[in-house]
Amino acid sequence: MLRRVSPLSKLISAAKPSLLNQVACGLNFLEAFSTDALKPAEAGTTSKPRTPTINFVLGGPGVGKGTQCTRIAETFGFTHLSVGDLLRKEISSDTEYGTMILETITKGKIVASEVTVKLLKAAIESSDTDRFLIDGFPRSEENRVAYEQIIGIEPEVVLFFDCNEEEMVKRILHRNQGRVDDNLDTTKERLKVFEAYTLPVIRYYSQKGKLHKINAIGTEDEIFERVRPIFAT
Numbered sequence: 001m002l003r004r005v006s007p008l009s010k011l012i013s014a015a016k017p018s019l020l021n022q023v024a025c026g027l028n029f030l031e032a033f034s035t036d037a038l039k040p041a042e043a044g045t046t047s048k049p050r051t052p053t054i055n056f057v058l059g060g061p062g063v064g065k066g067t068q069c070t071r072i073a074e075t076f077g078f079t080h081l082s083v084g085d086l087l088r089k090e091i092s093s094d095t096e097y098g099t100m101i102l103e104t105i106t107k108g109k110i111v112a113s114e115v116t117v118k119l120l121k122a123a124i125e126s127s128d129t130d131r132f133l134i135d136g137f138p139r140s141e142e143n144r145v146a147y148e149q150i151i152g153i154e155p156e157v158v159l160f161f162d163c164n165e166e167e168m169v170k171r172i173l174h175r176n177q178g179r180v181d182d183n184l185d186t187t188k189e190r191l192k193v194f195e196a197y198t199l200p201v202i203r204y205y206s207q208k209g210k211l212h213k214i215n216a217i218g219t220e221d222e223i224f225e226r227v228r229p230i231f232a233t
């Protein structure tokens, strides 16, 4: 069912001025696209509520988000949704967004929320499961606001894998998976984008008491043991 959304003015009042243009550009899209499909049923309605559990996994480029998500998903029964993978699938499927996504990823920039939230929503809705690890999203405050407007499920846990830049660059340059963004120039840009746009999201969830900061230096096993207690309870 289509639903009109309330004005964004309240939501963006706390956002940095540099983000306001991006948020404003998303307004028409938000009004047109918002649905109640993933929201809990209102009191008095007969339909069964469907409120998936959402956890966000954030961290700089190459820090090991995907590696740890695989382990967490296997151990604790989550569905791992990498938004980067959803975007790469769009490129290889040659969809209407493919060329724009390829250009954006190659430059190390952030794809418009219109596209990422739409892909994410479709992936959640088409899944048989209801416990998700969302890897690499939201990447900016604009992404976060769009997510809240369109999907609107509060994350239970937000993981932040933290590591120095030198180690992240080293991991990317050794990744060897043929990604178009696995080169030094794009990685430098991604690090700038992470600092300017993703750190504010991390600060937001820290202030809400949802953030779990994980030291991402060490072996994959050591890092996973730091994560385990968060989901083991």
Ligand SMILES: Nc1ncnc2c1ncn2[C@@H]1O[C@H](COP(=O)(O)OP(=O)(O)OP(=O)(O)O)[C@@H](O)[C@H]1O
Residues within 6 Å of the ligand: 059, 060, 061, 062, 063, 064, 065, 066, 067, 068, 084, 136, 171, 172, 174, 175, 176, 216, 217, 218, 219, 220, 223
């Ligand atoms: N603890 C670790 N120590 C050394 N290398 C690691 C560690 N964890 C992951 N790696 C390796 O680092 C590379 C990047 O890991 P991964 O793809 O999981 O990172 P990511 O955070 O998902 O990166 P991106 O943001 O670019 O998608 C991979 O080659 C992976 O095998």
Ligand SMILES: O=c1ccn([C@@H]2O[C@H](COP(=O)(O)O)[C@@H](O)[C@H]2O)c(=O)[nH]1
Residues within 6 Å of the ligand: 061, 062, 082, 083, 084, 085, 087, 104, 105, 106, 108, 109, 110, 111, 112, 116, 135, 136, 137, 138, 139, 143, 181, 190
């Ligand atoms: O929410 C997102 C997620 C990803 N991107 C773009 O994709 C690349 C690669 O993402 P990974 O999560 O590292 O696989 C990223 O640099 C962005 O260009 C995005 O725009 N929005």
Ligand SMILES: [Mg+2]
Residues within 6 Å of the ligand: 065, 066, 082, 084, 136
């Ligand atoms: Mg990844």
